[in-house]
Structures are given as C-alpha cells and as structure tokens.
Amino acid sequence: xxxxxxxxLHTFFKTREGEVHAVDGVSFTLDRGMTLGIVGESGCGKSxxxxxxxxxxxPPGRVVSxxxxxxxxxxxxxxxxxxxxxxxRDIGMIFQDPMTSLNxxxxxxxxxxxxxxxxLNMSRDAARKRAVExxxxxxxxxxxxxxxxxxxxxxxxxxxxVMIAIALACNPKLLIADEPTTALDVTVQAGVLxxxxxxxxxxxxxxxxxxxxxGVVAETADDIIVMYAGQVVEHAKTLDLYDSPEHPYTxxxxxxxxxxxxxxxxxxxxxxxxxxxxxxxxxxxxxRFAPRCPYAGQDDCAVVPPELREIRPGHWVRSAHPASExxxxxxxxx
Amino acid sequence: MVxxxxxxxxxxxxxxxxxxxxxxxxxxxxxxxxxDAVHRFSRNRGxxxxxxxxxxxxxxxxxxxxxxxxSPYAVDFSKAYIGPSWAHPFGTDEFGRDLFVRTALGGxxxxxxxxxxxxxxxxxGIVYGAISGFxxxxxxxxxxxxxxALYGLPYLPFAIITVTIFGVVNFWTMVVALTVASWFTTAxxxxxxxxxxxxxxxxxAAHALGARWYRVLFRHLLPNTLGVLxxxxxxxxxxxxxxxxxxxxxxLGISPPKxxxxxxxxxxxxxxxxxxxxxxxxxxxxxxxxLSAFFIADGxxxxxxxxxxxxx
Numbered sequence: 001x002x003x004x005x006x007x008x009l010h011t012f013f014k015t016r017e018g019e020v021h022a023v024d025g026v027s028f029t030l031d032r033g034m035t036l037g038i039v040g041e042s043g044c045g046k047s048x049x050x051x052x053x054x055x056x057x058x059p060p061g062r063v064v065s066x067x068x069x070x071x072x073x074x075x076x077x078x079x080x081x082x083x084x085x086x087x088x089r090d091i092g093m094i095f096q097d098p099m100t101s102l103n104x105x106x107x108x109x110x111x112x113x114x115x116x117x118x119x120l121n122m123s124r125d126a127a128r129k130r131a132v133e134x135x136x137x138x139x140x141x142x143x144x145x146x147x148x149x150x151x152x153x154x155x156x157x158x159x160x161x162v163m164i165a166i167a168l169a170c171n172p173k174l175l176i177a178d179e180p181t182t183a184l185d186v187t188v189q190a191g192v193l194x195x196x197x198x199x200x201x202x203x204x205x206x207x208x209x210x211x212x213x214x215g216v217v218a219e220t221a222d223d224i225i226v227m228y229a230g231q232v233v234e235h236a237k238t239l240d241l242y243d244s245p246e247h248p249y250t251x252x253x254x255x256x257x258x259x260x261x262x263x264x265x266x267x268x269x270x271x272x273x274x275x276x277x278x279x280x281x282x283x284x285x286x287x288r289f290a291p292r293c294p295y296a297g298q299d300d301c302a303v304v305p306p307e308l309r310e311i312r313p314g315h316w317v318r319s320a321h322p323a324s325e326x327x328x329x330x331x332x333x334x
Numbered sequence: 335m336v337x338x339x340x341x342x343x344x345x346x347x348x349x350x351x352x353x354x355x356x357x358x359x360x361x362x363x364x365x366x367x368x369x370d371a372v373h374r375f376s377r378n379r380g381x382x383x384x385x386x387x388x389x390x391x392x393x394x395x396x397x398x399x400x401x402x403x404x405s406p407y408a409v410d411f412s413k414a415y416i417g418p419s420w421a422h423p424f425g426t427d428e429f430g431r432d433l434f435v436r437t438a439l440g441g442x443x444x445x446x447x448x449x450x451x452x453x454x455x456x457x458x459g460i461v462y463g464a465i466s467g468f469x470x471x472x473x474x475x476x477x478x479x480x481x482x483a484l485y486g487l488p489y490l491p492f493a494i495i496t497v498t499i500f501g502v503v504n505f506w507t508m509v510v511a512l513t514v515a516s517w518f519t520t521a522x523x524x525x526x527x528x529x530x531x532x533x534x535x536x537x538x539a540a541h542a543l544g545a546r547w548y549r550v551l552f553r554h555l556l557p558n559t560l561g562v563l564x565x566x567x568x569x570x571x572x573x574x575x576x577x578x579x580x581x582x583x584x585x586l587g588i589s590p591p592k593x594x595x596x597x598x599x600x601x602x603x604x605x606x607x608x609x610x611x612x613x614x615x616x617x618x619x620x621x622x623x624x625l626s627a628f629f630i631a632d633g634x635x636x637x638x639x640x641x642x643x644x645x646x
Contacts, residue, residue: 056480056541059471077556095542100535105557114553166543177481 001072001172001204004031004053009066011045011052018281022048022061024230027308032173033208035200037221037238039214039253045230046066046210050176053208054091055083071173089119092167098159100149108135108162109147115169134165138195159186161195166188168199175200178209181216182328193220214257220244226250229269229278229288233307237314246311246322248293249273287320371561374637381633387626392617395441401436407591413607424615426601426602437615440593444605447505447594448575451512456563458517463524466531468551478525481518482540493577497586508588509520512577527559555593568631572624581621595620 011023023045030036038046051057053068055075068075075083087093095101102111112134113127115142122130128147136145138161153157160180167175179195181189197220200207200256209220217224217238224241226234226249245251252273275292278284286305291294301320308318311325375381399406413430416422424433466477492515500507531537532555540550575595581587582596583603590597595616602613 022536054542056538084544084546086544087541088545093539093542095539097535101539103536103554103558105542105560106553114545118544118549163539166539 003032004030004208005067005069005276006049007067007069009049009052009068010064011048011061012056012064013061013284014124015060015281020280021230021283022280023052024283025066026227026230026232026237028064028223028225030035030174030206030208032206033200033204034223035209035226037209037211037217038227039211039217039224040227041212041277043280044227046212046227047178049227050093050208050210051114052088052180053176054093055080056087063117076300085119088115088167088172089193090172092170092172092175094160094163094167094177094180097183098156098163099183101163102154104151107148107150108154110171111146111151112162112166115166119170120218123304130169131165134169135162137168137199138162140164140165154193156184157192160184160188160192164192164195164199168203168205171203174206174208178208178210179212180209182211186250189216196220214253226253229283230280231288231318232316233289233314233318235308239317244323246315246317246324247289247319248295248321249289249319251323287318293319295326344620350643354472371637375633378633378636380629384626384633386630387622388630391441391623391626392445395438395445398438399435399442402432402438406431406435406439406593416606417609418611425609425611427612428541428605433598433612433615436593437598437619439594440598440616441619441623443505443588443592443594444575444578444596444620447508447578448571449507450509450576451516451574452567452570454509454513455517455520455574456567458513459520460559460563461526462517463521463526464551464556466521467525468547468555470529470532474525478522481521481549484515485518487515490577490580494584494586497581503586503589505588508578508581511581512574512607516577518572520570523566525564527554527562530588531555531558561634563634564637565631568627568634570624572627575620575623575627579616 006029007027009023009026013020013022016257020221026045026049027079028036036190038049040046048057048061049059051268053070053075053076055063057063063076066076102108106114107127109121109131113122114307115123116122116127116130130191131147132144135147140158140161142147146153151162154162160183164180170273180196181192184192196207196209199205207220209217211217221238224234224236224238225232226241226247228249234241234245234250236246241250242254243253252271255271256273258270273292277290278288284290284302285291286299286303287296290302296302299320304320306318306320308316311317311322361384408431410430413422413426414428416430418424418425422432422434426432426439427436442637462477462481466474493511496511496514497507498504500510537550537554540554545553578594579596579599582594583600586602587596587600588594593601599613599614599620602609602611602616
C-alpha cells in the first residue's frame, strides 16, 4: 500500500472576483522511501497541493473535494486537533525562506526541543540531548555550543539545516520540502540538497520536493509531476521525463534550461515560454496550456479538454499532441 | 623541487581551511536580542540622559516623602509663602506646608496612578487586540467595528464623565477614568502586530509542526510583540500622567489635603502672580517626567526595532 494517496484533489479559494481553482483535480501516489518532485511555475498550485495534504490551506481557501489518504487513514475532513498530532510527527515540512522560518525570539535549541517535547513527550534534558544529535546530523559545527544561540547568529544555509533538523526531529514518514533551496545561493543549495538526500535515505523517509527548478528535481526525485494551472500535465519517472518529455509545456520548461555543453548548446539569449499562466478564476475551457502551446490550433484541443492518459507504462500526460504522437513540426516552429 | 613546494603549498592551504573551519565552529561571544538592544540603547545619548532623568524623578517621588522630616500636611501660617531657601528648597504654600515634600508626595500619587492606568490600558489593549487579530474573520471584524464606534469618544470629557458617575475621587476611580477611553490605540496596534506576525513563516512552520493555537499565540506571537509593547508603555505613561494632572487641575482630582501634581499646580494657579514658584515647580515636574518618558520611548523604539538598525 502506498504511503500517500492523493485522489482528485480540488482546492479552491473564494475571492470577491470568483473562485480561484488553485488545485483542480490532482491525483498521485507516493510509496514509502520514494521521492516525488512537483515542478511548475509560480502560482501553478504546487504549494497549495502540499498545504492541502497538511490541512493547512489558509482561508479563504478550502479543500472542496478529493481525498488524501496517508498511511491508510484519510486526512481530509479530519479534526484540526487530530491533524495537529500528525503534523510534525508523521509529516515534516520545510519552507522556502529559512530567514523567516525561525522565530527570532527563541533560541535554536528551544525551537528544536519544542517539537520533540510536543510530540514525543520527552523530558527537557532528553530533548536537549536529542537536539544536539539532530544538529550534528545536519552538520552544524560545534552543535552543543550553538544550541543556545538565537537564529540571527545563523547564516541562511545553517538556518535551513536547522529547519531540516526540526522537520526530522520526530522521524516523520514523509517530508514535504516546499522550495527548500530557492532562497539560498547556488553553492549552499547543493549542500542542502545533498543533506536532504542523505537524511532521506538514512531515515527511510518519503519526500515530496516542490520546486520550479528542473535541475533540483533531476538530482533528487524518483518520479516527477509537472503541474500547470492547477492540474497535473505530466507524470513520469525522472529519467523518462528528461529523456523524452511528452507534454509541450514540459518540453518548453526543459528547453528553457541553460545548456552549458553538448551539441545543442545555444548562444546568446535564453529561451522562454511565450505568454503567461492563465487566470485560475476562469481558466481556458479545454486544454489550459492551449493559449501558449505551439501545437494548438491543429485539432480540437482547445475545445475538448484532454484527459490525463498513460501514453506508455508509467508515463502519464495530459495533452492532445504529446511529442511521441506528433507529426512534423509545429506551426511557427522554434 | 617543484613538487615539494607544491605539496607545501597544498598543506598550508589545508591548514588555513582547518583553522577557518574551527573558527566558524567556535561559539562566538554570546549575544542575545536583549543585549543587542541594550547596546543600541546605550549609544543613544538622549535616551540615556532621559533614562537617568526618569530614574531620578522616580527616586525623588518615592524616597523624599520617606526620608524628609518635614510634614506634608502640618499647617503653620507663620511660614506661609516662603520662597525657595535651604530649609525649603521649593518654598512653602499659603498654609506654610513644605513644597519639596509635597511635590514629592504629589508626584508619588501622580506616578502611581500613571503606572496603574498604563498597566490597565496595556492589559485591556493587549487582550482585546490579540483576540481580535488572532481570531480573524467575522469576530475580528465585529471587534474592530465596535472599537471604531468607541474611537469617537473624546478622551478627557469621557474621563470627566466617568469620575462624575463614580461620585468619589480616589486612586482607583482615577485609574478607571483614565483607562476607560484610552486603551483603543493599544488594542489597534496590538491587533496590527498580531496580524503581521501571523503571516510569518515561523508561524506557518509552527502550525506545520503541529503546534496548538495557544502555543502559537503565547510562544510565537506575543513574545514578538514585546518590543512594540515596551515602547508603547512609555508612550502611554505621559498621556496618562498629563490626563491625571488635567483632571486634578479642573478640580476633579485627588481631594485635599492629599495632593497630586495636578492639584499642586491648581493651588499655585490661584497665586501665580505673587508667588510664581508654586505653579512652576509641579509644572516642571510634570514636564520632566513626560519628556523623559518620550525620549526613552524614542530610544527604545530605535533599539528594539530591527528595521532601524542603520547605526548598528
């Protein structure tokens, strides 16, 4: 049985202008110890998907329909009190900006022990001991001596390590990392990613890695979901996705990556995807990528909404013209 | 030869890197937010002077009535209207009472009322604002609209009405009168603080770690408002002291023979042409306390607000 099963999840935000369909029918499963990458541009519903799983969607947002089954138990329609017991103990979460994720008025030690004492009923001394171990585990030098420091004495990378230590404190079965490296500079990013990978294997955790950086997921994820405008547009094994992307959006995302070497190295300007993501209050009626898709207009894909279909074993795509079924070049090819 | 030098060079590189690593790992001199704040406050000369002035004034009003042998109430007409001298540093009033000890004693009443009312204002404002900001939604809306309605109440007339309704003027009725129409701003500021802080990632992180609401409120939100609240204490205090003086000056204050700075000023007002020192002394005392409190508030704000760290 899978650790996490998300089925047809819909999360809407009620606003004055109308309902924002932030997550619109997302389904996936995640097995124990596996890593799932969720990629997509800002506002495509990646983070809201994560928050929906945790039951932390801020008002006026609401999980309208769908199911989230974690470890055999449903998480939707669960009382807040029960969810609070699960959060931090069974599911850990890391946020984007480590500079603001720690409370400036509490010491690092207090913030780590808080979770331990809350969920595992540890004594003060035992929690402190465990906190030092955790800091050592995330490679903070002189961990015991730095336990009583306040967050402003830690650098961004160190703070993210502390956040990881806090998220791992109770040995969760699932770790949700919401853009864990976006706010860090590149060298620190690599360190944090390596650390996450190392700890994930050590603790036998499953992980959901949310990012807009195709490079980050390539290294860490087993499976990748590409989201666009609240929907899953492609879902495949990492290697399969990079080797043979099917959805025009995924192709465009990969084409936008700067290439440093190889035959197809480009000089000069980087490519970008023309247009902007659609309005999620009134999304395009059929294929949501149609307005930006170079292949749209060849058939009725702007009228009939494409279904998410399995184009080959383990490779799902939501498009009327995936790469392997395409004939010739698009109109106005790049 | 070349390889040897190369090895040497590499070894030295490793040594420096190791030293750097140890340096980075070593616990630096421990500093807390509080110590940083004290450091910044102590570099603000005006605030430090004001803090000394404030302490001196508090010491004056609490210690002098206790050590001075002169009775603040004994009437002796043979000593009426003596100007400032060694025996009577601030002179005597129309009943021959020593103004030095009376100013101190009156100051004690003023300061005590001031502190009590400030504490009451802070408590009511914090609780109201925190509930409103933390709950959000319709409750927040209802509480804020109610506050908007109360905002229309003018401060001093409302205090006067309160005193009149009670019918008696003593310490507690004065505190109530000064509190009743002056906690609105504190509540609003508190609500604003809580709402801003609620959006912080560490509050979201606390929720994501399974913290219950009271833990989020008392551990993550309230401590972070402390800086603003401390500043607010020193901004509220002068207003309350001035309000008390004003009420007393209008004859709605502490009844004689007891005195506060306001009643002393009123006593002096009746004879300010012939004996100006009688009104000057309590007026200066009030100004002293208010100005020092404002300067302290200013210094504290700079010291506690991390956004104004330009001189750090």
